[in-house]
Amino acid sequence: MKSTLTILLFASLYSSLKCNNVNPLIKLDLTSNSLNTKLFGNETYAPYGAMSGIASINVPAYSNGNDTYISNQSNYFYGVYTGMKWQCVEYARRWLFVRKGCTFDSVVAATDIWTQISIVQQVVGGKCFTLKKQSDGSKTRPTNESLLIYKLGTDMPYGHVSVIVDVLPNSIRVAEQNYDANYWLGNYSREIPYVLLNGSYYINDSYPIYGWISVEDNNQTYPLNQSTIDKITRQNISFPDFVCSKGVLHYCFSVYCYLLFICFTFGLSSMILRPNHA
């Protein structure tokens, strides 16, 4: 028992050392959209920086003016980095921060969320939640409060990300930035139909979609509240270290697995040996 504890103590010390790597703060959330010709919302042009609408009670979206504009301006919300003004990734990250208190690591393009982001992390406390990816054409209906990820398209050089903010019987409603530059009509930017074909759900958009990504939080996340904001200010958090993401996760996991394996075999052999001593 004593040696098991020692090993476990060693394991947690070792992994906390190895896991505490600091991700460089890459402020390059290049994303884009397309099709300013197709009109959505109330069909009135919103200039760069104008609030185009508000979804999910308190998550405003701002216009990027046009999809070719790259502001190179970082946005911070209560001091926490949310992405480049006013790109689609910035909205997705800020939505998760405000509605679930979580954020995700930097990506170069919106489409990379599908391949590179496997967890979101609570800004305060650092708790990680895995993401569930449902490909377009999956057997599961599009999930509310998930991220809709677009593939690269001819006029979508970085793909696109929207947040699914409501799921109706035959359509989803999404909130987003930089899909177009129009004011919204209501508390969502677009309503996109989906179809059930032979048991599979397909989102019928004019751009190719990877699928939707939902946070497996088992109702354990909370919208950003004043006590969390106070902690962020006290701890001066601008962007968390993504301690349990990507390779680091696998590395830590393999260290744990290895040590658990040793503990297990150690425990097992002593159990097997015990009757011989009796």
Ligand SMILES: *[C@@H]1O[C@H](CO)[C@@H](O)[C@H](O)[C@H]1NC(C)=O
């Ligand atoms: C669209 O919405 C904006 C902001 O609410 C408003 O100023 C504008 O008048 C609206 N345009 C139309 C055509 O309703």
Ligand SMILES: *[C@@H]1O[C@H](CO)[C@@H](O)[C@H](O)[C@H]1NC(C)=O
């Ligand atoms: C939008 O407003 C409707 C009606 O007030 C409400 O039922 C719905 O939950 C809101 N959705 C979002 C995403 O804010």
Ligand SMILES: *[C@@H]1O[C@H](CO)[C@@H](O)[C@H](O)[C@H]1NC(C)=O
């Ligand atoms: C896009 O918007 C930016 C900022 O508002 C502006 O400087 C630029 O001229 C616009 N480009 C096009 C092609 O409309």
Ligand SMILES: *[C@@H]1O[C@H](CO)[C@@H](O)[C@H](O)[C@H]1NC(C)=O
């Ligand atoms: C932002 O950076 C890109 C690439 O460096 C550059 O092409 C673009 O002009 C910059 N935008 C502004 C508004 O300075």
Ligand SMILES: *[C@@H]1O[C@H](CO)[C@@H](O)[C@H](O)[C@H]1NC(C)=O
């Ligand atoms: C989707 O989630 C929002 C809260 O983010 C909620 O108001 C809305 O009722 C949900 N829609 C469905 C269909 O569950």
Ligand SMILES: *[C@@H]1O[C@H](CO)[C@@H](O)[C@H](O)[C@H]1NC(C)=O
């Ligand atoms: C429907 O799905 C079943 C099994 O998933 C498959 O065998 C069948 O060929 C499909 N039919 C069509 C029309 O795609």
Ligand SMILES: *[C@@H]1O[C@H](CO)[C@@H](O)[C@H](O)[C@H]1NC(C)=O
């Ligand atoms: C998808 O939408 C297009 C255009 O609205 C329509 O022509 C097509 O039939 C739809 N596809 C399905 C499978 O419903």
Ligand SMILES: *[C@@H]1O[C@H](CO)[C@@H](O)[C@H](O)[C@H]1NC(C)=O
């Ligand atoms: C989360 O909460 C909703 C409603 O409050 C409930 O329907 C759902 O089953 C809960 N999910 C889990 C995994 O506990």
Ligand SMILES: *[C@@H]1O[C@H](CO)[C@@H](O)[C@H](O)[C@H]1NC(C)=O
């Ligand atoms: C604020 O959010 C935290 C989690 O981020 C939660 O533990 C706490 O209960 C919330 N406080 C209130 C007053 O809702």
Ligand SMILES: *[C@@H]1O[C@H](CO)[C@@H](O)[C@H](O)[C@H]1NC(C)=O
């Ligand atoms: C807060 O963090 C920023 C950079 O992340 C740093 O420049 C600043 O000095 C810190 N402030 C305090 C009070 O620690």
